[in-house]
Amino acid sequence: MKFLRSGAVDVAKFTSVKLRVTNIKFNHDTGSSTCDAINIRRSYAEGIDVSDGEWFESGGVVTNEPFCYTTNRAATVKARFEASGFITSAVIRATCAGAGGSLSSLLPTNIAFSGGVSSPEYVEFAMSSRTLGCIDRSGGGVLNWSADSVNGQSGCKMNDSGPHLVYTILGEPKPPWANDYGNQKNAWTNALEFAIVKAGAQGKNTDKAALAAITTYLHSGHGLTYDIGVATNAIAGAGRPKYMSSTAGVIEFRLTEYMNKSSLKHNTSGNVVNCYDQAGGVATLARLFGVNAHCRFMMPFGYINPLNLVGEGMCNNPFYPLYNNEKLTGVDLVEPERSRFLNHMFVSLSGKVFDACAGPQLGSLDEVGYVSVAIDVSTTSEANAAGTISNIYTTSVQVVK
Numbered sequence: 412m413k414f415l416r417s418g419a420v421d422v423a424k425f426t427s428v429k430l431r432v433t434n435i436k437f438n439h440d441t442g443s444s445t446c447d448a449i450n451i452r453r454s455y456a457e458g459i460d461v462s463d464g465e466w467f468e469s470g471g472v473v474t475n476e477p478f479c480y481t482t483n484r485a486a487t488v489k490a491r492f493e494a495s496g497f498i499t500s501a502v503i504r505a506t507c508a509g510a511g512g513s514l515s516s517l518l519p520t521n522i523a524f525s526g527g528v529s530s531p532e533y534v535e536f537a538m539s540s541r542t543l544g545c546i547d548r549s550g551g552g553v554l555n556w557s558a559d560s561v562n563g564q565s566g567c568k569m570n571d572s573g574p575h576l577v578y579t580i581l582g583e584p585k586p587p588w589a590n591d592y593g594n595q596k597n598a599w600t601n602a603l604e605f606a607i608v609k610a611g612a613q614g615k616n617t618d619k620a621a622l623a624a625i626t627t628y629l630h631s632g633h634g635l636t637y638d639i640g641v642a643t644n645a646i647a648g649a650g651r652p653k654y655m656s657s658t659a660g661v662i663e664f665r666l667t668e669y670m671n672k673s674s675l676k677h678n679t680s681g682n683v684v685n686c687y688d689q690a691g692g693v694a695t696l697a698r699l700f701g702v703n704a705h706c707r708f709m710m711p712f713g714y715i716n717p718l719n720l721v722g723e724g725m726c727n728n729p730f731y732p733l734y735n736n737e738k739l740t741g742v743d744l745v746e747p748e749r750s751r752f753l754n755h756m757f758v759s760l761s762g763k764v765f766d767a768c769a770g771p772q773l774g775s776l777d778e779v780g781y782v783s784v785a786i787d788v789s790t791t792s793e794a795n796a797a798g799t800i801s802n803i804y805t806t807s808v809q810v811v812k
Contacts, residue, residue, distance in 0.1 A: 429527075430498060431570045432505075432556050434467040434491040436533060437478040437514075437577075441592035444583055446487050448478040450590050450597045451578075455667050455812050458593065464491075466572050477576040477600055480513045480542040481583055481701065482616070488517055488536045492529040499524055501561045503569070505536070505554040512549025513542035513579045519559070545616035546700060547579040548607045578603050581621060582701025587664070587811040596811060598699055605670050606696045609633075618702040622758070622765050623773040625696050629721075630771040634672065635684045636722025637768065640730045642679045646750070649730045651677050652687035655808070663810040664691040682722070689721060689767040690756040695808055702760065706806045707778070710754035713797035714745065714787040718769040727787065745792045756806070757781070778803060 438448035438461050448465075452458040459465075465476040480486060492503065501524070505517040517536040522529050553573035559566035578600070589596040607613050610628035615621040629635065640649025653676045654669040655662065668674045669692055672681035690706045697704040717739060720726040726738040730750035740749045757766040764781040766772040772781060778800050788794040 428498070428561075428567060429493060429495045430501065430558055430561065430567060431468075431493055432490050432503075432572060433469070433493050434464040434533070435554075435572055436461065436464040436489040437486075437575075438465065439487070439489040439533070439535075444481065444590060446485065448480050448486070449580075449583060450592045450594070451477070451479045451603075452595070452597045452599055454599050454601045455595050458595075458597075464489075466575065468570075475573070475575070477578065479578040479580060479598060479600075479603065482542055482544050482546075482579055482581055484513075484542040486513075486538050486542055488538065489533040490517075490529075490536060491533050492522065492524070494524045494527055494529075496527050497562070498527075499562055501558040501566075503534075503556065503558050505556045505572075507539075508553050508555055509551035509574060510549045511552025511575070512547045512577045514538070514549070514552040514554075514575055514577045515540035517554065543579045545579070545614050546581060546607055546612045546621055548576075548603065548613060550574060550576040552577065578607065580700045581616075581618060584701055585698040585703060587695065587808045588699055602666060602670065602696065602699055606699060610696065612700065618697075618700075618704075618760060619763070619774050621700050622693070622697050622702055622704055622760055626693050626758070626765045626767045626771055626773055629689060629692050629696075629767040630719075631721075633682075634722075635682050635689075637720050637729065638677075638679060638683045638685050639723065640733045642677060642683070644733070646730055646733050648677065649733060649750075650685045650752075652685050652691075653677065653679065653681075653683060655687040655691040661809050662691075662806060663812065664695050664808045665812050666692070666695055667812060684721065684768075686752070686756045686766075686768040690758050691808055693758045693765055693767050695811055697758070697760070704758050704760045704765070706756055706808065707759045707764075707803050708754065708756050708806045709782075709798050709800075709803045711796065711798040711802060712752040712755040712786065714749065714751040714793045715769060715785055716787045718785060719771065721768050721771075742787060742789045742793075745790075745796070751796060759805075 504519040507516045516539040556569035611624040653674045654665045717727045763774040764772045
């Protein structure tokens with residue numbers, strides 16, 4: 412690259428100068444996310460090695476990995492530089508161009524060089540702006556690096572880095588997710604893509620808005636349908652979970668399969684789900700964003716009022732093929748003419764209900780209101796089969812795969 416000559420004897424004799432960024436660490440402290448990016452991986456099966464940074468150039472080959480911030484964070488970045496041997500100091504900055512999302516320009520920083528390498532090797536830069544205040548996925552930000560006052564004289568343009576793919580979430584992921592580096596439960600970029608891009612959480616800046624977007628998509632946009640019992644042709648085999656399971660009291664949610672709709676459990680196709688699967692999907696993706704949502708389990712539940720059952724539309728007879736083959740029946744019908752939910756699972760956030768199975772419910776009702784809207788108690792027989800809020804308790808997903 413051409414150097415802008417200052418006329419000084421020790422610099423002007425050089426027609427080109429090496430001064431470039433070689434490595435950038437956005438997650439430069441894997442033990443904490445106080446002032447940098449959180450720990451992430453590509454998927455449950457595939458991690459991301461950030462020991463050399465998310466962006467680095469070696470032997471003409473560039474490695475460029477994504478990174479993820481939490482909202483409203485004053486973040487720093489660490490970078491390594493190489494320079495011509497005669498360079499001992501420079502003031503280096505980076506201007507962010509394009510759709511950078513939470514990535515902003517890096518403030519000018521004085522850097523010393525020893526033996527052609529920055530000293531210390533990785534230099535900390537402050538970002539000019541705090542991270543975004545909303546959920547975001549941006550992939551167009553480029554850092555244009557430049558130097559001023561090279562050896563106290565003039566400056567030069569350096570190489571660029573990017574485009575950088577950066578995610579922003581509301582808070583550090585909550586269990587079953589984990590933020591200790593190398594854990595398979597670090598936030599997955601394929602789950603972030605699913606929740607932000609597919610599920611429509613992009614731009615949401617509150618827990619409720621993010622949860623409502625996820626719930627809406629999983630109810631109406633992911634191509635799922637309720638297990639009405641067609642595959643088994645028996646009520647004992649209807650309504651069973653396909654993606655959530657419990658072993659010795661440890662609840663596992665298979666998010667990878669759920670996103671891909673790949674489970675063939677119970678001889679059903681991958682888009683067939685029950686309420687456990689839907690609650691697991693909503694809660695697990697919400698907690699990926701740092702939202703403190705919980706699964707709530709109610710037993711007994713009862714006969715339902717007409718609700719928009721996932722993939723089925725308006726229905727008050729969830730296993731209708733096994734009964735009278737009518738999705739909507741008279742309210743005075745009970746078994747054996749009409750089926751009911753023996754139990755039900757949904758999601759709660761600060762006492763408000765989100766249900767991607769029946770409703771959908773998007774946080775406008777508390778549990779008392781939800782029970783009154785969802786459960787049919789219009790006759791004595793139906794009321795006798797109905798649960799109450801005293802039958803509700805919190806359950807949680809401990810393992811995500």
